[in-house]
Amino acid sequence: xxxxxxxxxxxxxxxxxxxxxxxxxxxxxxxxxxxxxxxxxx
Amino acid sequence: xxxxxxxxxxxxxxxxxxxxxxxxxxxxxxxxxxxxxxxxxxxxxxxxxxxxxxxxxxxxxxxxxxxxxxxxxxxxxxxxxxxxxxxxxxxxxxxxxxxxxxxxxxxxxxxxxxxxxxxxxxxxxxxxxxxxxxxxxxxxxxxxxxxxxxxxxxxxxxxxxxxxxxxxxxxxxxxxxxxxxxxxxxxxxxxxxxxxxxxxxxxxxxxxxxxxxxxxxxxxxxxxxxxxxxxxxxxxxxxxxxxxxxxxxxxxxxxxxxxxxxxxxxxx
Numbered sequence: 001x002x003x004x005x006x007x008x009x010x011x012x013x014x015x016x017x018x019x020x021x022x023x024x025x026x027x028x029x030x031x032x033x034x035x036x037x038x039x040x041x042x
Numbered sequence: 043x044x045x046x047x048x049x050x051x052x053x054x055x056x057x058x059x060x061x062x063x064x065x066x067x068x069x070x071x072x073x074x075x076x077x078x079x080x081x082x083x084x085x086x087x088x089x090x091x092x093x094x095x096x097x098x099x100x101x102x103x104x105x106x107x108x109x110x111x112x113x114x115x116x117x118x119x120x121x122x123x124x125x126x127x128x129x130x131x132x133x134x135x136x137x138x139x140x141x142x143x144x145x146x147x148x149x150x151x152x153x154x155x156x157x158x159x160x161x162x163x164x165x166x167x168x169x170x171x172x173x174x175x176x177x178x179x180x181x182x183x184x185x186x187x188x189x190x191x192x193x194x195x196x197x198x199x200x201x202x203x204x205x206x207x208x209x210x211x212x213x214x215x216x217x218x219x220x221x222x223x224x225x226x227x228x229x230x231x232x233x234x235x236x237x238x239x240x241x242x243x244x245x246x247x248x249x250x251x252x253x254x255x256x257x258x259x260x261x262x263x264x265x266x267x268x269x270x271x272x273x274x275x276x277x278x279x280x281x282x283x284x285x286x287x288x289x290x291x292x293x294x295x296x297x298x299x300x301x302x303x304x305x306x307x308x309x310x
């Protein structure tokens with residue numbers, strides 16, 4: 001590990017946080033939309 | 043409007059998501075702990091295992107948006123599902139472009155000594171990011187789904203002009219950003235270490251799987267939202283028609299009286 005390690009950790013953390021946040025937001029919204037669609041079509 | 047999306051098959055989607063998750067986790071582990079330190083750049087080069095796959099995925103996502111836009115614009119293949127695909131892919135493209143710019147900036151600080159430089163590659167990439175951000179804003183403007191799909195298809199196709207400019211900017215202007223190094227035979231420095239090559243390929247594969255998985259989910263969400271909006275509109279129209287029918291019957295009663303017919307006519 002050299003003096004650039006904090007930049008590396010920041011980059012990987014940012015990538016994981018961005019992709020995980022978007023994925024969770026999308027999957028939750030999709031689950032809600034499926035639920036609403038199934039109740040309104042009944 | 044019924045929207046039926048079976049690509050990839052519904053049962054394969056959880057496996058696709060799981061494979062993407064595993065791939066991203068493996069890329070993180072390989073990039074941070076397995077690949078050796080670079081002789082010239084030290085540990086900073088590890089950021090390229092995120093930066094390069096994000097860059098390739100932004101090209102792919104915007105290419106899919108452009109292709110779906112063309113398929114919508116051609117009357118013979120016109121289908122609202124191409125518009126959903128274009129929108130979903132552009133959204134992911136914007137995320138990957140933002141990630142590429144941010145991680146590139148984190149790499150540039152220790153290697154170039156600057157967070158940002160008005161270099162040809164960086165500038166054209168920033169333009170690309172804002173072009174597709176504008177495209178996403180345009181999609182949120184009012185109008186019918188067909189109007190939105192038509193104007194988005196034209197915008198999605200026009201914005202794609204910047205993608206080859208971004209790609210060839212390093213050879214056309216030869217500014218700070220280095221030329222492509224993976225498939226470039228003229229480059230002095232090649233990635234020779236097998237673990238480095240494998241990690242880069244793994245990163246690209248993992249991001250591609252994640253893109254395919256998230257894109258299919260986003261397309262499905264757009265279709266569901268549009269279906270619900272359409273049903274809500276239909277219900278509102280029916281309610282309005284029913285209400286106007288009821289008030290129309292009530293208000294028509296006095297006009298049968300000849301003494302009030304002139305007033306009614308003026309009122310109308």
